[in-house]
Amino acid sequence: xxxxSTLAAELQAKIDNKTKPLGALGQLEALALQLGLIQQTLRPxxxxxxxxxxxxxxxxxKAGLSAYPQDVTWQMVQNFLAGGAAINVLARQAGMQLxxxxxxVNHDFDVCNGLLDAKVAYGTASYLDGAAMTTEQRDAxxxxxxxxxxxxxxxxxxxxxxxxxxxxxxSSASLITHCLTGAPxxxxxxxxxxxxxxxxxxxxxxxxxxxxxxxxxSDDALDVLxxxxxxxxxxxxxxxxxAAERRMVLLIDGFIVTAALLVAVRxxxxxxxxxxxAHCSDEAGHALxxxxxxxxxLLQLGLRLGEGxxxxxxxxxxxxxxxxxxxxxxxxxxxxxxxx
Amino acid sequence: xxxxSTLAAELQAKIDNKTKPLGALGQLEALALQLGLIQQTLRPxxxxxxxxxxxxxxxxxKAGLSAYPQDVTWQMVQNFLAGGAAINVLARQAGMQLxxxxxxVNHDFDVCNGLLDAKVAYGTASYLDGAAMTTEQRDAxxxxxxxxxxxxxxxxxxxxxxxxxxxxxxSSASLITHCLTGAPxxxxxxxxxxxxxxxxxxxxxxxxxxxxxxxxxSDDALDVLxxxxxxxxxxxxxxxxxAAERRMVLLIDGFIVTAALLVAVRxxxxxxxxxxxAHCSDEAGHALxxxxxxxxxLLQLGLRLGEGxxxxxxxxxxxxxxxxxxxxxxxxxxxxxxxx
Numbered sequence: 001x002x003x004x005s006t007l008a009a010e011l012q013a014k015i016d017n018k019t020k021p022l023g024a025l026g027q028l029e030a031l032a033l034q035l036g037l038i039q040q041t042l043r044p045x046x047x048x049x050x051x052x053x054x055x056x057x058x059x060x061x062k063a064g065l066s067a068y069p070q071d072v073t074w075q076m077v078q079n080f081l082a083g084g085a086a087i088n089v090l091a092r093q094a095g096m097q098l099x100x101x102x103x104x105v106n107h108d109f110d111v112c113n114g115l116l117d118a119k120v121a122y123g124t125a126s127y128l129d130g131a132a133m134t135t136e137q138r139d140a141x142x143x144x145x146x147x148x149x150x151x152x153x154x155x156x157x158x159x160x161x162x163x164x165x166x167x168x169x170x171s172s173a174s175l176i177t178h179c180l181t182g183a184p185x186x187x188x189x190x191x192x193x194x195x196x197x198x199x200x201x202x203x204x205x206x207x208x209x210x211x212x213x214x215x216x217x218s219d220d221a222l223d224v225l226x227x228x229x230x231x232x233x234x235x236x237x238x239x240x241x242x243a244a245e246r247r248m249v250l251l252i253d254g255f256i257v258t259a260a261l262l263v264a265v266r267x268x269x270x271x272x273x274x275x276x277x278a279h280c281s282d283e284a285g286h287a288l289x290x291x292x293x294x295x296x297x298l299l300q301l302g303l304r305l306g307e308g309x310x311x312x313x314x315x316x317x318x319x320x321x322x323x324x325x326x327x328x329x330x331x332x333x334x335x336x337x338x339x340x
Numbered sequence: 341x342x343x344x345s346t347l348a349a350e351l352q353a354k355i356d357n358k359t360k361p362l363g364a365l366g367q368l369e370a371l372a373l374q375l376g377l378i379q380q381t382l383r384p385x386x387x388x389x390x391x392x393x394x395x396x397x398x399x400x401x402k403a404g405l406s407a408y409p410q411d412v413t414w415q416m417v418q419n420f421l422a423g424g425a426a427i428n429v430l431a432r433q434a435g436m437q438l439x440x441x442x443x444x445v446n447h448d449f450d451v452c453n454g455l456l457d458a459k460v461a462y463g464t465a466s467y468l469d470g471a472a473m474t475t476e477q478r479d480a481x482x483x484x485x486x487x488x489x490x491x492x493x494x495x496x497x498x499x500x501x502x503x504x505x506x507x508x509x510x511s512s513a514s515l516i517t518h519c520l521t522g523a524p525x526x527x528x529x530x531x532x533x534x535x536x537x538x539x540x541x542x543x544x545x546x547x548x549x550x551x552x553x554x555x556x557x558s559d560d561a562l563d564v565l566x567x568x569x570x571x572x573x574x575x576x577x578x579x580x581x582x583a584a585e586r587r588m589v590l591l592i593d594g595f596i597v598t599a600a601l602l603v604a605v606r607x608x609x610x611x612x613x614x615x616x617x618a619h620c621s622d623e624a625g626h627a628l629x630x631x632x633x634x635x636x637x638l639l640q641l642g643l644r645l646g647e648g649x650x651x652x653x654x655x656x657x658x659x660x661x662x663x664x665x666x667x668x669x670x671x672x673x674x675x676x677x678x679x680x
Contacts, residue, residue: 019419020426021407021533025649026622026642067361067679075676079359084669086360093656093663193361194679282366300640301657302366309365316433316656317641323433329424336415339407339534 011036017330021339025324027298031276032321038249038274039158044322046249048156049096049315051308052148052239053080053087053163056104056232057123059132060210061168065203067194070123073167074107076307080165081113086305087163090312096161101148103141104231105166118144120231127175127210127228138226142238149242160243161251161278161315162260163308164232167193170283173259175207175228177285179219180262181292185211190255190284191304221266229263236260237267244271249318251311254281254303258289265293278314279303351376357670361679365664367638371616372661378589378614379498384662386589388496389436389655391648392488392579393420393427393503396444396572397463399472400550401508405543407534410463413507414447416647420505421453426645427503430652436501441488443481444571445506458484460571467515467550467568478566482578489582500583501591501618501655502600503648504572507533510623513599515547515568517625519559520602521632525551530595530624531644561606569603576600577607584611589658591651594621594643598629605633618654619643 011033016022023029035044055077061070079085080100091098101116102109106123109115120141124132133141152160166172170192177188189204211217214227225234237260243250244264252261252275264271272293279299280287290297298314331338351373356362363369375384395417401410419425420440431438441456442449446463449455460481464472473481492500506512510532517528529544551557554567565574577600583590584604592601592615604611612633619639620627630637638654671678 018426019416019424020645024533024643024645025426026644028641028643028653069677072677075674076359079669079674079676082669082674084359084667084674086358086365086664086668089663089667090660092667093660193364298641301368301638303364303368304366305360305364313368313657313660317653320430320433320653323429324426327424327429327432328426329419329422334415334419334422334424336419337409337412 007040008033008037010042014042014325018324018328019331019334019336027296028317028321028324031318032325034276035249035318035321038247043326046159046318046322049159050152050157051087051091051096051098051161051163051312052101053098053165053308054101054103054232054235055165056230057106058166058168058172058230059124059126060128060171063126063128063206065168065171065206066192067199068167070106070167073165074105076165077102077105077109077115081115085307086309087307087312090309094312094315096312096315099148101235103144103235116148118148118235124230128206128213131227132229133226133231135226138222138229138234141231141234145235145238146242149239149246153246153248159249159251159318161253161308161311162236162239162257163253163311164236164256164306166230166232169230169232169256171203171207172228172230172233173256174285175210176224176259176262177289179224180221180266181288183288187288188285221263225263233260237263240264240271241268244268244274247274250275251315252277253308253311254306255283255286255289256306258286262289276318279310281310347380348373348377350382354382354665358664358668359671359674359676367636368657368661368664371658372665374616375589375658375661378587383666386499386658386662389499390492390497391427391431391436391438391501391503391652392441393438393505393648394441394443394572394575395505396570397446398506398508398512398570399464399466400468400511403466403468403546405511405546406507406532407539408507410446410507413505414445416505417442417445417449417455421455425647426649427647427652430649434652434655436652436655439488441575443484443575456488458488458575464570468546468553471567472569473566473571475566478562478569478574481571481574485575485578486582489579489586493586493588499589499591499658501593501648501651502576502579502597503593503651504576504596504646506570506572509570509572509596511543511547512568512570512573513596514625515550516564516599516602517629519564520561520606521628523628527628528625561603565603573600577603580604580611581608584608584614587614590615591654592617593648593651594646595623595626595629596646598626602629616658619650621650
C-alpha cells in the first residue's frame with residue numbers, strides 16, 4: 001500500500017505548489033488527483049476519448065411504461081447513425097469518438113452503417129412475466145461490452161464515456177437500483193422521458209408487480225441483471241468491468257448508466273475508483289444512486305436525456321484537470337510569493 | 341415588445357422540436373434560448389471568445405486584509421504574461437484569447453510584454469482613511485474598460501469572460517456587495533485567498549471600520565465604486581456596460597467580477613440580460629450576489645481562484661448550447677416518433 005499512497009502525496013504536493021491558493025481550483029483538484037491515481041502517474045493524459053452508447057429494447061416497455069412508443073429506440077439509433085442526435089453534437093463538440101452499439105434493439109438495421117453489432121436478441125422478454133433475459137444472454141451482452149472496450153483500448157483510448165438508448169430503460173434501472181441499494185422502489189422511480197403524475201403512478205404499480213412476480217428473489221447483482229436488466233445495461237456493466245481492468249477512466253453519465261455501474265461495482269468493487277461522475281441528472285433516483293456510491297458529480301444541469309450527453313458535457317473538465325496539473329507554473333518557477 | 345417575444349417563442353419551438361424529450365437538456369436549453377435572445381437570432385454563434393483579466397492593487401491591502409503580500413498582484417501578472425497561471429491554461433484549453441490589463445498595479449512592468457496598459461495609478465488609496473479613488477480615476481478606469489471592449493468587438497469578439505487579480509480585492513468586493521445589495525456585511529465577507537477564522541474576524545472588523553469612516557454614505561453605485569472599489573473592479577464595470585451595449589455575451593466569473601457587475605447593472609439594468617453566470621464560487625458572498633441577481637450559475641465546483649477561471653471552465657457549455665441548437669435534428673427531419 002505504500003506505493004499508491006506515496007503517489008497520492010506526490011500528486012497532492014504537485015497540485016499544492018501550483019500558483020494559486022491552496023484548494024482554490026476546488027473539485028478540479030480532486031479530479032486531477034483521481035486521474036493521476038487511475039493512471040498511476042504524476043502526469044495523467046487523456047487519449048482518444050470515446051463515448052460508447054449501447055441501445056436495447058425492453059419487453060416490458062410494451063406494457064406502457066414510457067411516454068414514447070418502443071419504435072423510438074431504433075429510430076433514435078438511426079438518428080445517432082445519421083449524426084443528428086444530441087450525443088452526436090455534444091461528442092463532436094467535446095472531441096470524443098462516438099461508438100453506437102446495438103445490444104438488442106427490436107429492429108434490423110442496414111449493415112455497413114457504422115453500428116457496432118452486439119445484438120443478443122430483438123429486445124428482452126418482459127420482466128412482468130419472468131426473467132428479462134437468460135443467464136446466457138446476460139453473459140453474452142456483458143462479453144459484447146468487454147469486447148467493445150478491448151477494441152477501444154487497442155485503439156489507444158484511455159477514457160470512455162458511457163451512454164444508452166432504450167425506451168423503457170429507466171424502469172429497468174429503477175428495479176436494479178432498488179434491488180442493489182435497498183432504497184424503497186418509489187424513490188427509484190421517476191418520470192423517465194416525461195411521464196405525468198398518473199404515468200409515474202402506473203409505472204410504479206407495474207414495477208411493484210414485477211418485483212412481486214419474482215418469487216425466488218435474490219440480491220445477487222448477476223441475478224438482478226438477468227431478471228430486470230436490458231441488454232444495453234448488461235453490455236454497459238460488462239464494458240465497465242473491462243475498462244476498469246485496463247485502468248481506463250470511466251466517465252459515468254445518468255440514471256441508467258449508473259444502474260449498470262451498480263451492477264459492475266457489485267461484481268468488482270475496484271471499478272468504483274476508476275469512475276468520474278459526469279453529472280447529477282433530474283431523473284428521480286440518480287441522486288440516490290450517487291449517494292450510495294459516495295460520488296460527487298461534476299455537473300448539475302438538470303439533464304435527463306441519457307445517450308451519454310452528460311459525459312460529453314463534462315469531458316472538457318477532465319481535460320482542464322489534466323491541463324492545469326501539467327501546464328501551470330509552481331510558485332518557485334513563477335517567482336510568486338507564498339502565503340504570508 | 342412583440343418582436344422579442346416572438347423570437348423567444350420561435351427559439352423555444354426550435355428547442356422543443358429537437359429529437360429529445362421536452363426540456364431534457366435542462367439548463368443548456370435555457371442557455372441556448374438566452375444566447376439567441378442576446379444575439380437576436382435563431383442561430384446564435386460564438387465568435388473570437390476572449391477573457392479580459394483586469395489587475396489592480398488596493399491601498400487597504402497594506403492593513404493586512406489578505407493572506408498574501410501585495411507583491412503577489414504584480415507577480416501574478418508576470419505569471420499571466422509568462423503563460424503559467426491557471427487562467428492561461430484554462431483559457432488555452434477553452435480556445436479563448438486572454439487579454440491581461442494593468443488597471444492599476446503597484447509595479448512598473450516592462451513594455452512590449454503583451455500587457456494592456458490601462459494603469460490609472462499605482463494602486464488605490466486606502467478606503468480605511470478616505471475614498472479609494474477620485475471620481476476622475478474611477479471614470480478613467482471605466483473608460484479603459486470600455487476601450488478594451490471596443491478593441492475586442494472590433495476584433496470580431498462577441499463573447500467575453502471577465503477575470504481579475506488584485507491582492508485585497510475580495511475586501512473591496514465585500515464592501516461593494518454590502519452597499520449595493522443591503523445584505524449584512526458579515527455575510528459578504530469570506531476567506532479570500534485563505535484566511536483562517538481569526539483572519540476573517542480581523543478583515544470584518546477592518547471593513548466595518550471602513551464603513552464607519554464613510555460619513556457621507558451613499559448607495560449610488562458610482563459613489564460606492566469610488567469609495568471602495570479597485571481600479572480593476574471599475575475597469576470591469578466599465579467593460580461590462582460597454583459589452584452589453586454591443587449585445588456581446590458576458591460570461592461572469594466569481595465574487596469580485598460579480599461585485600463589478602452589481603455596479604454595472606445598477607448603472608444600466610439592461611446589462612443583466614446579456615450575462616451568463618459561469619459558476620458559484622466557494623467565496624462567502626458569491627451565492628448571495630447570485631441570488632440578488634436572480635442568477636443560476638452553470639457550474640458549482642467549489643472554485644475560489646478568480647482570474648476568470650470559472651468563466652473559462654464554463655465556456656464549453658456555451659459552445660454546446662449553440663451547437664445543439666444549430667446541429668441537432670428535429671423529430672420530423674430524423675423520422676423519430678413524438679411522445680405518445
